[in-house]
Amino acid sequence: MRPYSACGALEHDELAKLEALSRSNCYAQRQQLFAQDEDAHSVYNITSGSVRLYRLLPDGRRQVVGFAIPGDFLGLSLAERTVYGAEALTSVTVCRFDREQFSSFVDEHPQLLRRLYDLANHELSLAQEQMVLIGRRTAEERVICFLVGLRKRWSHINNNSVTVPLPMTRQDIADFLGLTIETVSRAISKLARERALLVVPDGVRLLDVARLEAVAAG
């Protein structure tokens, strides 16, 4: 795990010190990294695989608040308790840090803290984007935004491919977009019928990228 994109603020030797605090770790598909509302032990950096982040209402309704892919961090809030659960969508490998140790390291490196602060504010902006998506867009628009946005996130990793991996189930997508599984399925089928995309095993291939990105932007 070299990039440490969140840690660009660190000098080489500081980076080495941080790396010394980390432990590599694996999770099987469907295994939980951590649950909602439990004590937070660790900070995670995903090195391979995908993770879903979700919140539950007491009556069982679920909202997926995000998906983590390689390079993403979890638990950076450094809060004592988790506010969402995290579950492996595929088999997952992570670099894990002890939360207390990581927190102390951060306190000793204000430049890193400043970088994390900017990162958190960027996340906040994305969360607001998601509010607009769920609150003010139609079902088809939500699905398109989801696919286009996910492709953009993968583009750094898979060389800008038009094939978007979808390791999550339709249920996960639905719970992310505030829809039902059937509505997501219908939206994807409609786009496939219109030759805007092609459904492939464990993903979709975007065919009419221009059209899809126009809808996502509009």
Next chain:
Amino acid sequence: MRPYSACGALEHDELAKLEALSRSNCYAQRQQLFAQDEDAHSVYNITSGSVRLYRLLPDGRRQVVGFAIPGDFLGLSLAERTVYGAEALTSVTVCRFDREQFSSFVDEHPQLLRRLYDLANHELSLAQEQMVLIGRRTAEERVICFLVGLRKRWSHINNNSVTVPLPMTRQDIADFLGLTIETVSRAISKLARERALLVVPDGVRLLDVARLEAVAAG
């Protein structure tokens, strides 16, 4: 403006230095503090009045991403550009800081930065809460959650009164909850008919707090 709740990390003399950087400022009702996607000049601390924060889609659809009340900060992300607009719902007074100066001050006070970091992560958690609200709750539940949540925020200011000030229009509430003005109006009317609340000028008085809070929690 004494509380500086965000600045509890500062010593008395440091607080004084920060205060020296601030300028008091007024805005008339409907006046814009700043627009979406413009250069960010300032950091604001609301001292009186209410502000709506909103994002616009290119086609004019609007999502209100939050309301700011006395004690709240705006522009703390310290990003170069604004990601949402802010408009005064009532006449508003603020303490305004130059963004660059504030940013430098923060860089010289890691303890303050750490406090701001925790604050940003708390905001992020609230944004996720809002995603659950918009994505997975019914119209009536959304309205109830909104009222109960707003009451809680005002409780520090107005001595835990069951009367919730609503300086925003129904349109603002609708755009916050991902609903229409008519649906918000109907939900409030229904709750009033059921004696769960009472509509008063520029607000509502919660009558059956237990019931409302139960719905909001569930």
Next chain:
DNA sequence: CGTTGAGTTGACCATCGTCAACAGGAGTGG
């Protein structure tokens, strides 16, 4: 070859959005 679980599709329906009419206050001007 049967079972299971994900995904798709269809028929029907409910919630919420749309459109329209109306009520009530605030501001304006005769």
Next chain:
DNA sequence: CCACTCCTGTTGACGATGGTCAACTCAACG
């Protein structure tokens, strides 16, 4: 003082988007 307009909010009738329920396909797996 009384129209008159304007704006916000309320209410009703109707309709569409998306949810519900159910049947079916298909692949994975034992």
